[in-house]
Amino acid sequence: MGETALHDLSFALLDWYDRHARAMPWRVPPADRKAGVAPDPYAIWLSEVMLQQTTVAAVRDYHRKFTALWPSVRDLAAADDAAVMAAWAGLGYYARARNLLKCARVVVAEHGGTFPRNHATLLTLPGIGPYTAAAIGAIAFDAPETVVDGNVERVMARMFDIHTPLPAAKPELTGRARALTPQHRAGDYAQAVMDLGATICTPRNPACGICPWHAPCAARIAGTATDLPRKTPKKKTPTRYGIAYVARRADGAVLLETRPESGLLGGMLGWPCSDWADDPAPAPPINADWIAVEAQARHTFTHFHLHLQIMLAQVPLDAQPDRGHFIAKQDFSPAALPTAMRKVYDLVADLMQSD
Ligand code: SF4
Numbered sequence: 001m002g003e004t005a006l007h008d009l010s011f012a013l014l015d016w017y018d019r020h021a022r023a024m025p026w027r028v029p030p031a032d033r034k035a036g037v038a039p040d041p042y043a044i045w046l047s048e049v050m051l052q053q054t055t056v057a058a059v060r061d062y063h064r065k066f067t068a069l070w071p072s073v074r075d076l077a078a079a080d081d082a083a084v085m086a087a088w089a090g091l092g093y094y095a096r097a098r099n100l101l102k103c104a105r106v107v108v109a110e111h112g113g114t115f116p117r118n119h120a121t122l123l124t125l126p127g128i129g130p131y132t133a134a135a136i137g138a139i140a141f142d143a144p145e146t147v148v149d150g151n152v153e154r155v156m157a158r159m160f161d162i163h164t165p166l167p168a169a170k171p172e173l174t175g176r177a178r179a180l181t182p183q184h185r186a187g188d189y190a191q192a193v194m195d196l197g198a199t200i201c202t203p204r205n206p207a208c209g210i211c212p213w214h215a216p217c218a219a220r221i222a223g224t225a226t227d228l229p230r231k232t233p234k235k236k237t238p239t240r241y242g243i244a245y246v247a248r249r250a251d252g253a254v255l256l257e258t259r260p261e262s263g264l265l266g267g268m269l270g271w272p273c274s275d276w277a278d279d280p281a282p283a284p285p286i287n288a289d290w291i292a293v294e295a296q297a298r299h300t301f302t303h304f305h306l307h308l309q310i311m312l313a314q315v316p317l318d319a320q321p322d323r324g325h326f327i328a329k330q331d332f333s334p335a336a337l338p339t340a341m342r343k344v345y346d347l348v349a350d351l352m353q354s355d
Contacts, residue, residue, distance in 0.1 A: 009159075009213060010182040010189060016212035017192035022199065024056065025063045030188050039187070041115035041140035042073045048132045048139075049100050053302065054091055056198070062091055074113050077104040085268060086336040093302070094268055094338065099127025117141045138190040146178040147190040151197025157229035158201060161218035165230040173229075201225075239305040242276040244297065244344045245285050247313045247321070248352050252329030255285060255321055264301060270341040272324045276306055286321040288313035295347045299340035310344055312351060 018030045026043040033039075046066055050059040065087060070076035076084070081101060088097035103126045107115055115136065116122055122133035137143040148156075153166065156173040164172060182189050200207045208220045219225040247255035257272040259265045264276075272285035284290055293310040300306070334345045 005216075006180055007182070009216065010180055012212045013192045013196065014182075014185055014189060017188055017195060020195065020199070021188075021191065022056075022195050025060055025067070027191065033185075033188060039140050041136065042076075043067060044140040045073075045103075045115060045128075045132075045136055046100075048135045049096060049103075049127060050091060052096060052132070053093065058091070062087075072113075073104050073107050073115070076101070077108040077113075079104075082336075086333075089336060089342070090339055092339075094265055096127060098267065102126035103128065115140065117143070119143070119145065135190065139187045142185070142187045144181055144183050144186040145190070146174065146181045147194070148174050148177050149194065149197075151201075152177055152193050154203065154229050155193055155197045155201045158206070158219035158225050159213055159217050161222050161224060161228070163224075163228070163230055165232045167232065169229060237300070237303070237305055239307060240276040241278065242280050242306060242308045243274040243282060243311060244271040244308045244341070245273070245283075245290070245311050245313070246271050246344065246348050246352070247286055247288060247315050247319075249315050249319060249326055250317045253326040254329075254332050254352075255315075255324045256327050256332075257285065257324035265338045265340065268338045268341075269327075269336070270338060271344055272321075273308070284311070285323045286313070286315060286319055288315050288319070293348055293351065297340065297343040297347055299343055301340075306340060308340070308344055310348055312348055 021027070021030050023029070024047070026039070026047040028037050028039045043063070047059060047063055050062055066076070069083075069087060070079055079101070084101055085094060085097055088094065088100075091097070106125055107113060116125075117137070119133050119137050122128050122136055123130065128136070131147070131149065134145040134147045137145040138147050148170075153170070153173045156162065156176045157169065160176050162169055162172060162176070177193070196211070196213075200211050204226065206225050208214055208217065208225065211217065211220075214220065217225070219228050245255070249255070255272060256269045259268050259270055261267050272283070274280040274283040290311040290313045293312050295310070297308040297310060298305065299308075334342055334349070337345060
Protein backbone atom coordinates (compact mmCIF):
# COMPACT_ATOMS: atom_id res chain seq x y z
CA MET A 1 0.00 0.00 0.00
CA GLY A 2 1.47 3.38 -1.03
CA GLU A 3 1.91 6.38 1.22
CA THR A 4 -1.09 8.20 -0.22
CA ALA A 5 -3.35 5.21 0.41
CA LEU A 6 -2.06 4.93 4.00
CA HIS A 7 -2.62 8.63 4.51
CA ASP A 8 -6.18 8.26 3.19
CA LEU A 9 -6.86 5.45 5.66
CA SER A 10 -5.60 7.52 8.61
CA PHE A 11 -7.56 10.52 7.42
CA ALA A 12 -10.79 8.52 7.06
CA LEU A 13 -10.37 7.14 10.57
CA LEU A 14 -9.69 10.56 12.11
CA ASP A 15 -12.72 11.93 10.30
CA TRP A 16 -14.81 9.12 11.83
CA TYR A 17 -13.27 9.78 15.27
CA ASP A 18 -14.20 13.47 15.03
CA ARG A 19 -17.83 12.38 14.91
CA HIS A 20 -17.85 9.24 17.06
CA ALA A 21 -15.13 9.52 19.73
CA ARG A 22 -16.23 7.84 22.96
CA ALA A 23 -16.44 10.14 25.98
CA MET A 24 -14.01 9.17 28.74
CA PRO A 25 -13.21 10.98 31.98
CA TRP A 26 -9.53 11.37 30.98
CA ARG A 27 -10.06 12.08 27.30
CA VAL A 28 -10.02 15.50 25.62
CA PRO A 29 -12.69 15.29 22.88
CA PRO A 30 -11.33 15.86 19.35
CA ALA A 31 -13.07 19.24 18.93
CA ASP A 32 -11.50 20.55 22.16
CA ARG A 33 -8.17 19.06 21.17
CA LYS A 34 -8.27 20.95 17.88
CA ALA A 35 -9.15 24.11 19.82
CA GLY A 36 -5.89 23.72 21.73
CA VAL A 37 -7.00 21.97 24.93
CA ALA A 38 -4.15 19.74 26.03
CA PRO A 39 -4.73 16.46 27.88
CA ASP A 40 -3.51 16.16 31.48
CA PRO A 41 -0.58 13.70 31.38
CA TYR A 42 -1.39 12.65 34.96
CA ALA A 43 -4.95 11.70 33.97
CA ILE A 44 -3.71 9.85 30.88
CA TRP A 45 -1.03 7.95 32.80
CA LEU A 46 -3.56 7.01 35.50
CA SER A 47 -6.01 5.73 32.88
CA GLU A 48 -3.35 3.69 31.11
CA VAL A 49 -2.14 2.02 34.30
CA MET A 50 -5.73 1.26 35.30
CA LEU A 51 -6.54 -0.07 31.83
CA GLN A 52 -3.74 -2.64 31.98
CA GLN A 53 -5.86 -5.83 32.22
CA THR A 54 -9.12 -3.98 33.00
CA THR A 55 -11.93 -2.77 30.75
CA VAL A 56 -12.79 0.85 30.01
CA ALA A 57 -16.22 0.35 31.59
CA ALA A 58 -14.67 -0.74 34.89
CA VAL A 59 -11.98 1.94 34.85
CA ARG A 60 -14.24 4.99 34.43
CA ASP A 61 -15.47 5.07 38.03
CA TYR A 62 -12.07 4.23 39.50
CA HIS A 63 -10.50 7.02 37.48
CA ARG A 64 -13.11 9.52 38.72
CA LYS A 65 -12.56 8.33 42.29
CA PHE A 66 -8.77 8.64 42.08
CA THR A 67 -8.77 12.07 40.46
CA ALA A 68 -11.33 13.30 43.02
CA LEU A 69 -9.21 11.99 45.92
CA TRP A 70 -5.86 12.93 44.37
CA PRO A 71 -6.31 15.58 41.65
CA SER A 72 -2.62 15.80 40.73
CA VAL A 73 0.44 13.58 40.68
CA ARG A 74 1.75 15.56 43.67
CA ASP A 75 -1.41 14.71 45.65
CA LEU A 76 -1.08 11.06 44.76
CA ALA A 77 2.63 11.00 45.62
CA ALA A 78 1.80 12.38 49.07
CA ALA A 79 -1.07 9.92 49.64
CA ASP A 80 -1.11 7.33 52.35
CA ASP A 81 -0.16 3.91 50.88
CA ALA A 82 -3.04 2.11 52.59
CA ALA A 83 -5.58 4.65 51.28
CA VAL A 84 -4.37 4.13 47.71
CA MET A 85 -4.45 0.34 48.09
CA ALA A 86 -7.99 0.51 49.48
CA ALA A 87 -9.14 2.77 46.61
CA TRP A 88 -7.56 0.32 44.16
CA ALA A 89 -9.38 -2.74 45.58
CA GLY A 90 -11.32 -4.42 42.78
CA LEU A 91 -8.98 -3.33 39.98
CA GLY A 92 -6.79 -6.43 40.32
CA TYR A 93 -3.08 -6.96 40.80
CA TYR A 94 -1.88 -4.76 43.62
CA ALA A 95 1.64 -4.70 42.19
CA ARG A 96 0.20 -2.20 39.71
CA ALA A 97 -1.11 0.01 42.53
CA ARG A 98 2.23 -0.16 44.31
CA ASN A 99 4.00 0.81 41.08
CA LEU A 100 1.46 3.58 40.58
CA LEU A 101 2.48 5.12 43.90
CA LYS A 102 6.18 4.56 43.25
CA CYS A 103 5.86 6.17 39.83
CA ALA A 104 4.00 9.21 41.23
CA ARG A 105 6.75 9.65 43.82
CA VAL A 106 9.54 9.36 41.23
CA VAL A 107 7.77 11.88 38.97
CA VAL A 108 7.61 14.33 41.88
CA ALA A 109 11.09 13.63 43.30
CA GLU A 110 13.03 13.38 40.05
CA HIS A 111 10.97 15.21 37.43
CA GLY A 112 9.58 18.15 39.41
CA GLY A 113 6.05 16.77 39.32
CA THR A 114 5.87 16.84 35.51
CA PHE A 115 5.59 13.66 33.46
CA PRO A 116 8.53 13.34 31.04
CA ARG A 117 7.63 13.45 27.33
CA ASN A 118 10.55 11.40 26.13
CA HIS A 119 9.80 7.72 25.42
CA ALA A 120 13.10 6.43 26.86
CA THR A 121 12.62 8.49 30.04
CA LEU A 122 9.03 7.32 30.44
CA LEU A 123 10.32 3.74 30.25
CA THR A 124 12.51 4.33 33.32
CA LEU A 125 9.43 5.01 35.49
CA PRO A 126 8.02 2.23 37.69
CA GLY A 127 5.16 0.31 36.10
CA ILE A 128 5.60 1.84 32.65
CA GLY A 129 6.45 -0.64 29.90
CA PRO A 130 6.72 -0.05 26.15
CA TYR A 131 2.95 -0.08 25.57
CA THR A 132 2.11 2.38 28.34
CA ALA A 133 5.03 4.65 27.39
CA ALA A 134 3.79 4.73 23.78
CA ALA A 135 0.22 5.39 24.87
CA ILE A 136 1.25 8.26 27.17
CA GLY A 137 3.55 9.66 24.47
CA ALA A 138 0.81 9.61 21.85
CA ILE A 139 -2.26 10.52 23.89
CA ALA A 140 -0.75 12.99 26.38
CA PHE A 141 1.90 14.57 24.15
CA ASP A 142 0.74 13.88 20.57
CA ALA A 143 4.03 12.13 19.76
CA PRO A 144 3.77 9.92 16.64
CA GLU A 145 4.06 6.72 18.70
CA THR A 146 2.43 3.50 17.59
CA VAL A 147 0.14 2.12 20.26
CA VAL A 148 -0.76 -1.54 19.79
CA ASP A 149 -3.21 -3.28 22.11
CA GLY A 150 -5.56 -6.20 21.46
CA ASN A 151 -8.07 -3.96 19.70
CA VAL A 152 -5.44 -2.59 17.35
CA GLU A 153 -4.07 -6.06 16.60
CA ARG A 154 -7.55 -7.25 15.66
CA VAL A 155 -8.21 -4.25 13.42
CA MET A 156 -4.83 -4.61 11.66
CA ALA A 157 -5.24 -8.37 11.16
CA ARG A 158 -8.59 -7.72 9.50
CA MET A 159 -7.71 -4.61 7.55
CA PHE A 160 -4.77 -6.42 5.94
CA ASP A 161 -6.24 -9.96 6.12
CA ILE A 162 -3.30 -11.36 8.08
CA HIS A 163 -3.74 -15.04 8.96
CA THR A 164 -0.55 -15.68 10.95
CA PRO A 165 -1.72 -16.60 14.47
CA LEU A 166 -0.98 -14.45 17.50
CA PRO A 167 1.44 -14.04 19.17
CA ALA A 168 3.69 -14.82 16.17
CA ALA A 169 1.81 -12.17 14.14
CA LYS A 170 2.67 -9.35 16.56
CA PRO A 171 5.67 -7.91 14.69
CA GLU A 172 3.75 -7.85 11.41
CA LEU A 173 0.66 -6.29 13.00
CA THR A 174 2.79 -3.70 14.78
CA GLY A 175 4.56 -2.88 11.50
CA ARG A 176 1.21 -2.32 9.78
CA ALA A 177 0.00 -0.16 12.65
CA ARG A 178 3.23 1.85 12.57
CA ALA A 179 2.92 2.51 8.84
CA LEU A 180 -0.57 3.91 9.41
CA THR A 181 0.35 6.20 12.34
CA PRO A 182 0.20 9.81 11.14
CA GLN A 183 2.70 12.50 12.17
CA HIS A 184 -0.13 14.93 12.81
CA ARG A 185 -2.87 14.18 15.41
CA ALA A 186 -1.08 11.01 16.52
CA GLY A 187 -2.86 11.04 19.89
CA ASP A 188 -6.32 11.25 18.36
CA TYR A 189 -5.33 8.60 15.84
CA ALA A 190 -4.17 6.17 18.58
CA GLN A 191 -7.47 6.61 20.38
CA ALA A 192 -9.41 6.35 17.12
CA VAL A 193 -8.03 2.88 16.28
CA MET A 194 -8.80 1.72 19.81
CA ASP A 195 -12.34 3.09 19.56
CA LEU A 196 -12.81 1.45 16.18
CA GLY A 197 -11.75 -1.90 17.64
CA ALA A 198 -13.91 -1.47 20.73
CA THR A 199 -17.10 -0.26 19.06
CA ILE A 200 -17.12 -1.25 15.34
CA CYS A 201 -14.50 -3.88 14.60
CA THR A 202 -15.52 -5.94 17.62
CA PRO A 203 -14.33 -9.53 18.15
CA ARG A 204 -17.54 -11.39 17.25
CA ASN A 205 -19.75 -9.10 15.17
CA PRO A 206 -17.79 -6.47 13.30
CA ALA A 207 -20.15 -3.75 12.03
CA CYS A 208 -18.47 -3.54 8.62
CA GLY A 209 -21.46 -1.69 7.13
CA ILE A 210 -20.73 1.44 9.18
CA CYS A 211 -16.94 1.11 9.35
CA PRO A 212 -14.85 4.00 8.00
CA TRP A 213 -12.51 1.37 6.51
CA HIS A 214 -15.31 -0.62 4.89
CA ALA A 215 -14.17 -0.18 1.28
CA PRO A 216 -10.46 -1.06 1.55
CA CYS A 217 -10.69 -3.71 4.31
CA ALA A 218 -9.11 -6.90 2.97
CA ALA A 219 -10.79 -9.28 5.44
CA ARG A 220 -14.22 -7.83 4.70
CA ILE A 221 -13.61 -8.37 0.99
CA ALA A 222 -12.34 -11.92 1.61
CA GLY A 223 -15.14 -12.71 4.08
CA THR A 224 -12.64 -13.70 6.79
CA ALA A 225 -13.18 -10.89 9.31
CA THR A 226 -14.76 -12.98 12.08
CA ASP A 227 -11.97 -15.61 11.80
CA LEU A 228 -9.33 -12.99 12.55
CA PRO A 229 -7.08 -12.53 14.34
CA ARG A 230 -6.09 -16.17 14.55
CA LYS A 231 -4.64 -17.26 17.86
CA THR A 232 -2.39 -20.10 18.91
CA PRO A 233 -4.56 -22.14 21.30
CA LYS A 234 -3.92 -21.32 24.93
CA LYS A 235 -3.02 -23.82 27.58
CA LYS A 236 -5.82 -24.45 30.02
CA THR A 237 -5.70 -22.12 33.06
CA PRO A 238 -4.69 -24.21 36.09
CA THR A 239 -6.58 -24.22 39.39
CA ARG A 240 -4.88 -23.81 42.74
CA TYR A 241 -6.45 -24.56 46.06
CA GLY A 242 -6.08 -22.89 49.42
CA ILE A 243 -7.62 -22.67 52.88
CA ALA A 244 -8.66 -19.30 54.29
CA TYR A 245 -9.03 -19.03 58.07
CA VAL A 246 -11.61 -16.62 59.41
CA ALA A 247 -11.32 -16.21 63.17
CA ARG A 248 -13.70 -13.97 65.08
CA ARG A 249 -12.93 -12.96 68.64
CA ALA A 250 -15.64 -12.72 71.29
CA ASP A 251 -15.61 -8.87 71.02
CA GLY A 252 -16.18 -9.01 67.24
CA ALA A 253 -12.53 -8.40 66.24
CA VAL A 254 -11.32 -10.44 63.26
CA LEU A 255 -7.91 -12.00 62.65
CA LEU A 256 -6.17 -10.67 59.54
CA GLU A 257 -2.69 -11.06 58.19
CA THR A 258 -0.52 -8.84 56.01
CA ARG A 259 0.49 -10.93 53.02
CA PRO A 260 4.19 -11.16 52.14
CA GLU A 261 5.39 -8.25 49.96
CA SER A 262 6.47 -10.57 47.17
CA GLY A 263 3.75 -12.64 45.57
CA LEU A 264 0.09 -12.21 44.82
CA LEU A 265 -1.82 -9.60 46.85
CA GLY A 266 1.61 -8.69 48.30
CA GLY A 267 1.46 -6.27 51.22
CA MET A 268 -2.34 -6.46 51.39
CA LEU A 269 -4.38 -7.39 54.43
CA GLY A 270 -6.25 -10.65 54.08
CA TRP A 271 -7.46 -13.70 55.93
CA PRO A 272 -4.60 -15.92 57.05
CA CYS A 273 -4.27 -18.63 54.41
CA SER A 274 -2.51 -21.86 53.70
CA ASP A 275 -0.29 -21.99 50.63
CA TRP A 276 -2.13 -21.79 47.34
CA ALA A 277 -1.16 -25.05 45.70
CA ASP A 278 -2.49 -28.29 44.20
CA ASP A 279 -2.90 -29.85 47.62
CA PRO A 280 -2.29 -27.27 50.35
CA ALA A 281 -1.35 -28.33 53.87
CA PRO A 282 -3.58 -26.91 56.63
CA ALA A 283 -2.00 -23.86 58.30
CA PRO A 284 -4.39 -22.53 60.97
CA PRO A 285 -3.10 -19.22 62.38
CA ILE A 286 -4.48 -19.84 65.86
CA ASN A 287 -5.47 -22.79 67.98
CA ALA A 288 -9.28 -23.07 67.74
CA ASP A 289 -12.20 -25.33 66.90
CA TRP A 290 -12.28 -24.70 63.18
CA ILE A 291 -15.49 -25.43 61.31
CA ALA A 292 -15.45 -25.92 57.54
CA VAL A 293 -17.88 -23.66 55.67
CA GLU A 294 -19.69 -25.39 52.87
CA ALA A 295 -19.28 -22.70 50.21
CA GLN A 296 -15.92 -22.10 48.53
CA ALA A 297 -14.63 -18.70 47.48
CA ARG A 298 -13.50 -18.69 43.87
CA HIS A 299 -11.39 -16.06 42.21
CA THR A 300 -9.50 -15.96 38.94
CA PHE A 301 -6.11 -14.33 38.70
CA THR A 302 -4.37 -13.88 35.35
CA HIS A 303 -2.57 -17.22 35.44
CA PHE A 304 -4.74 -19.44 37.60
CA HIS A 305 -8.10 -19.98 39.23
CA LEU A 306 -8.09 -20.02 43.02
CA HIS A 307 -10.54 -22.08 45.05
CA LEU A 308 -10.48 -21.22 48.73
CA GLN A 309 -11.98 -23.53 51.29
CA ILE A 310 -13.11 -21.46 54.28
CA MET A 311 -12.60 -22.43 57.92
CA LEU A 312 -14.43 -20.45 60.57
CA ALA A 313 -13.77 -20.21 64.30
CA GLN A 314 -14.92 -18.23 67.31
CA VAL A 315 -12.08 -17.53 69.71
CA PRO A 316 -12.01 -16.12 73.25
CA LEU A 317 -10.84 -12.61 74.17
CA ASP A 318 -7.44 -13.81 75.37
CA ALA A 319 -6.70 -15.91 72.27
CA GLN A 320 -3.13 -15.48 71.00
CA PRO A 321 -2.62 -16.02 67.27
CA ASP A 322 0.55 -17.68 65.91
CA ARG A 323 0.46 -15.17 63.08
CA GLY A 324 -1.63 -12.20 61.98
CA HIS A 325 -3.28 -9.65 64.26
CA PHE A 326 -6.78 -8.87 65.42
CA ILE A 327 -8.55 -5.88 63.91
CA ALA A 328 -11.23 -4.34 66.12
CA LYS A 329 -14.78 -4.64 64.85
CA GLN A 330 -15.14 -0.87 64.29
CA ASP A 331 -11.86 -0.72 62.34
CA PHE A 332 -12.63 -3.63 60.03
CA SER A 333 -13.75 -2.60 56.56
CA PRO A 334 -14.54 -5.50 54.20
CA ALA A 335 -14.42 -3.05 51.27
CA ALA A 336 -10.70 -2.51 51.89
CA LEU A 337 -9.94 -6.20 51.39
CA PRO A 338 -8.63 -7.37 48.01
CA THR A 339 -11.38 -8.97 45.93
CA ALA A 340 -10.40 -12.61 46.57
CA MET A 341 -10.46 -11.94 50.32
CA ARG A 342 -13.69 -9.98 50.14
CA LYS A 343 -15.33 -12.95 48.43
CA VAL A 344 -14.38 -15.04 51.47
CA TYR A 345 -15.93 -12.42 53.74
CA ASP A 346 -19.12 -12.27 51.67
CA LEU A 347 -19.59 -16.01 52.15
CA VAL A 348 -19.19 -15.93 55.95
CA ALA A 349 -20.56 -12.47 56.82
CA ASP A 350 -23.96 -13.84 57.87
CA LEU A 351 -22.42 -16.66 59.89
CA MET A 352 -20.14 -14.22 61.66
CA GLN A 353 -22.98 -11.95 62.68
CA SER A 354 -25.49 -14.63 63.63
CA ASP A 355 -24.19 -15.18 67.12
S1 SF4 B 1 -14.57 -3.40 7.52
FE1 SF4 B 1 -15.21 -4.76 9.13
S2 SF4 B 1 -13.48 -6.14 9.50
FE2 SF4 B 1 -12.73 -4.41 8.31
S3 SF4 B 1 -11.92 -3.00 9.83
FE3 SF4 B 1 -14.04 -2.39 9.43
S4 SF4 B 1 -15.29 -3.49 10.97
FE4 SF4 B 1 -13.25 -4.42 10.90
